[in-house]
Amino acid sequence: MVAQPDDPPLIAARGLTKHFGDFTAVDGIDVEVRRGEAFGFLGPNGAGKSSTMRMIGCVSPPSGGTLRVLGMDPITHGSQIRGRLGVVPQRDTLDEELTVRENILVYGRYFGLPRSVIRERATELLEFAQLSERADELVEPLSGGMKRRLTIARSLVNEPELLMLDEPTTGLDPQARHALWDRLFRLKRSGVTLVLTTHYMDEAEQLCDRLVVMDGGRIVAEGSPRQLISEHSTREVLELRLATDDHELYEAKVSDLATRVEVLPDRLLLYTDDGDAAAKIVHERGLAPLSTLVRRATLEDVFLHLTGRTLID
Amino acid sequence: MSALERSPRGGAVQRLGRMVPFPAGASMARALVERNIRAYRSRWITLVSGLFEPVFYLFSLGVGLGALIGQVDAGGGRMIEYAAYVAPALMAAAAMNGAIFDATFNVFFKLKYTKLYESVLATPLGPRDVAVGEIAWALLRGSLYSTTFLLVVAVSGMARSWWAVLAIPTATLIGFAFASAGMALTTFMRSWQDFEYVNISILPMFLFSATFFPLSTYPEALQWVVQATPLYHGASLVRSLMLGDVGVGLVVHVLYLVMMGLVGITFAARRVERLLLT
Numbered sequence: 359m360v361a362q363p364d365d366p367p368l369i370a371a372r373g374l375t376k377h378f379g380d381f382t383a384v385d386g387i388d389v390e391v392r393r394g395e396a397f398g399f400l401g402p403n404g405a406g407k408s409s410t411m412r413m414i415g416c417v418s419p420p421s422g423g424t425l426r427v428l429g430m431d432p433i434t435h436g437s438q439i440r441g442r443l444g445v446v447p448q449r450d451t452l453d454e455e456l457t458v459r460e461n462i463l464v465y466g467r468y469f470g471l472p473r474s475v476i477r478e479r480a481t482e483l484l485e486f487a488q489l490s491e492r493a494d495e496l497v498e499p500l501s502g503g504m505k506r507r508l509t510i511a512r513s514l515v516n517e518p519e520l521l522m523l524d525e526p527t528t529g530l531d532p533q534a535r536h537a538l539w540d541r542l543f544r545l546k547r548s549g550v551t552l553v554l555t556t557h558y559m560d561e562a563e564q565l566c567d568r569l570v571v572m573d574g575g576r577i578v579a580e581g582s583p584r585q586l587i588s589e590h591s592t593r594e595v596l597e598l599r600l601a602t603d604d605h606e607l608y609e610a611k612v613s614d615l616a617t618r619v620e621v622l623p624d625r626l627l628l629y630t631d632d633g634d635a636a637a638k639i640v641h642e643r644g645l646a647p648l649s650t651l652v653r654r655a656t657l658e659d660v661f662l663h664l665t666g667r668t669l670i671d
Numbered sequence: 672m673s674a675l676e677r678s679p680r681g682g683a684v685q686r687l688g689r690m691v692p693f694p695a696g697a698s699m700a701r702a703l704v705e706r707n708i709r710a711y712r713s714r715w716i717t718l719v720s721g722l723f724e725p726v727f728y729l730f731s732l733g734v735g736l737g738a739l740i741g742q743v744d745a746g747g748g749r750m751i752e753y754a755a756y757v758a759p760a761l762m763a764a765a766a767m768n769g770a771i772f773d774a775t776f777n778v779f780f781k782l783k784y785t786k787l788y789e790s791v792l793a794t795p796l797g798p799r800d801v802a803v804g805e806i807a808w809a810l811l812r813g814s815l816y817s818t819t820f821l822l823v824v825a826v827s828g829m830a831r832s833w834w835a836v837l838a839i840p841t842a843t844l845i846g847f848a849f850a851s852a853g854m855a856l857t858t859f860m861r862s863w864q865d866f867e868y869v870n871i872s873i874l875p876m877f878l879f880s881a882t883f884f885p886l887s888t889y890p891e892a893l894q895w896v897v898q899a900t901p902l903y904h905g906a907s908l909v910r911s912l913m914l915g916d917v918g919v920g921l922v923v924h925v926l927y928l929v930m931m932g933l934v935g936i937t938f939a940a941r942r943v944e945r946l947l948l949t
Contacts, residue, residue: 468794
């Protein structure tokens with residue numbers, strides 16, 4: 359399913375705002391998501407990603423601005439919209455009083471689907487989530503990765519047009535994360551529109567066609583991962599470790615070699631389009647670094663540049 | 672497709688679910704009732720144990736203690752066996768207790784710990800479906816208890832009239848009133864300690880709402896207090912039906928319980944919305 363340019367957007371937000379008392383969680387954002395896209399909300403904790411997702415999922419009324427999901431208004435058509443969405447919340451909300459299979463069967467009934475249809479889909483979805491062998495066991499003893507896969511399988515029971523994933527792989531081990539990404543890739547290929555939040559940059563680079571970076575309730579950057587890197591970072595990064603306790607002393611000696619220099623406790627980051635050339639000059643100047651590393655700039659560099667290195671809790 | 676799914680038990684869930692009439696605006700509530708029936712399949716013993724409590728009370732107090740008490744005034748100077756006097760009250764109290772248990776403890780657990788309603792509200796179901804679904808389930812469970820109890824009463828010869836059949840829908844109405852009010856109050860609970868308030872209000876009602884002894888034993892001032900409690904109206908209604916004392920006066924009891932239920936369920940739905948759809 360290729361998106362036609364004249365297709366109406368699946369999600370259209372204008373000046374979307376969410377207040378909780380005096381606190382502004384989402385501060386007037388504009389977002390458009392088209393059919394077939396994988397769209398990401400990036401940002402540190404408290405940036406407003408989950409609040410935005412909850413508004414799109416029609417479980418949190420917007421405080422201001424306009425929002426259309428699947429062409430409808432969540433305030434008046436919440437139930438109809440939710441019927442066509444799949445939602446994977448940040449924390450698993452599986453029904454622990456039921457078995458693995460029953461979780462899908464019962465969830466399907468919440469969408470008013472006929473039992474025979476759900477039964478067939480449950481078998482397919484359990485296959486998809488690699489849980490067929492655990493189908494008739496209770497949910498509680500499953501591992502974190504299995505529960506996550508079941509939550510995703512459950513969210514697909516109504517064959518949603520739009521799948522909303524709030525930090526889908528947070529807290530999973532690397533194997534489980536890759537297994538999940540593989541499932542999400544397959545969904546994307548089959549034409550499901552994905553909207554996800556994450557603070558893992560590799561996840562965003564792997565999965566998202568387009569993303570926005572949020573900070574303090576606002577959108578601070580928007581584009582494809584490649585675009586964001588080229589707009590907000592240089593092509594390469596030279597990491598310099600020097601024989602000193604205070605790297606700040608050396609900042610002035612290399613600042614002409616890069617577009618931007620960042621001082622970390624144990625190294626200097628030189629943002630430059632040609633890392634090798636810069637490294638050569640560093641050596642010529644007799645700075646004698648303990649080590650040099652030239653790498654491609656990543657989304658993580660963009661992210662940290664835009665949202666800062668201060669820890670946010 | 673598992674064997675379990677095709678078994679007659681699957682069909683029973685379906686039929687039970689269909690039996691419950693759902694009001695407009697809560698048509699999806701049925702799915703939540705089905706969910707609860709499924710969840711109880713694996714712990715049916717907790718369901719069955721509820722059948723025995725009122726029956727034990729009936730034989731201990733009604734029959735055992737009743738032998739010492741002899742006859743009591745059922746109103747208007749008509750004397751009846753103590754067992755026949757206390758049986759209707761026990762039925763009404765059982766309906767109250769069953770409804771309160773499901774609509775308070777169980778709802779609180781789902782609201783606070785299992786986050787069931789969060790996942791439910793991400794689907795087409797809304798807060799009204801949640802309130803109606805949970806209360807309908809409490810009533811379904813309560814009806815099972817009251818039907819069994821009435822059978823025991825009838826077999827033991829404690830029911831005096833065919834009007835007693837109406838005690839079953841009456842017990843459901845009592846359950847509706849208490850489940851709705853109970854669920855509404857549960858949305859305000861912060862911890863398990865708050866449930867002591869439930870116990871503190873339910874136990875005296877169980878003991879003093881003209882359940883075990885007639886209203887006429889109270890001094891005039893206290894009679895008004897007793898008559899204000901919902902269980903008094905429930906117990907009086909069931910008692911009148913079982914004794915065949917049917918009159919227009921019963922409408923007051925019915926209206927009281929209907930109003931309590933409607934206010935409770937409306938309030939419960941609003942509170943679920945305010946708590947979860949923020």
